Amino acid sequence: MTDDRIMTIREMCDAYDVTPRTLRFYEAKELLFPIREGQKRLFTKRDRARLKLILRGKRFGFSLEEIRQLLDLYHMGDQQQTQLARTYEIAQQRLSDMEAQRDELNQAIDELKEQMRWGEKMLASMDQSKRAAE
């Protein structure tokens, strides 16, 4: 399977459009755990899966620390149930935050649309005046 190929840092950068600095930074922050073959880093399928989630998380405005927590939930195997329950709580909290944000966002979108219709009419009437003046 070409699926669990191992990738160099360059390949990763090209594939996910990030810089080497970013990948090393994520490793330092314990978001990724590439294999260290001598000096070089080698990224596995696991790292690629995590990176995808990191990048998506970022698009939602999560901090790297928050993302790390969620990643722990995703990849929790046979940990203590206490920790798992805690992290589960965190995820629930985040979920309701996200839903609240989505609702507010929807409302704001509607309001902004209203405002823009207002702008449209203004532009139209100004165009009229302009034609009349010529």
Added chain:
Amino acid sequence: MTDDRIMTIREMCDAYDVTPRTLRFYEAKELLFPIREGQKRLFTKRDRARLKLILRGKRFGFSLEEIRQLLDLYHMGDQQQTQLARTYEIAQQRLSDMEAQRDELNQAIDELKEQMRWGEKMLASMDQSKRAAE
């Protein structure tokens, strides 16, 4: 009307749960324009309206600069139509950004919910094992 009352910086801070530093910072960034009576700042209904929008914008992850642009659209009265059209464009761009973000957010919420159901089942089975062990 108690609506267009004028408020001191302290009253504003209490009412909107921000620090004086924040309000002065927003003034410096031209997001607010309190009246300067001698030394003191006095905040009008207009400032309060703007502040509400600023705070909401922040919850969506807009930068203060982006918020300033939107505020300009909201409070645009009789400006040149060129500027207005430009700002209108910006607002449209932002709108589609927001909608894309909302869609992605919805998708992530669904996926996270899935993942959490997974976590629920794990917790349940672990609870079973625990009972059996006692």
Added chain:
DNA sequence: CGTCTGAGTTACGTCAACGTAAATTCCCAT
């Protein structure tokens, strides 16, 4: 009149998420 409080100005500090530059180090082909 002294002082205490609240507001203001100035300017340096902070935190996140990297960017960027400098100085190795490693491998490979000439």
Added chain:
DNA sequence: ATGGGAATTTACGTTGACGTAACTCAGACG
């Protein structure tokens, strides 16, 4: 052996959105 091209480490720089400390100044109050 040697020069070239990656990758690495170290460490200082950057941007946004304020925090925080130091000092000043204007009223209010006993």
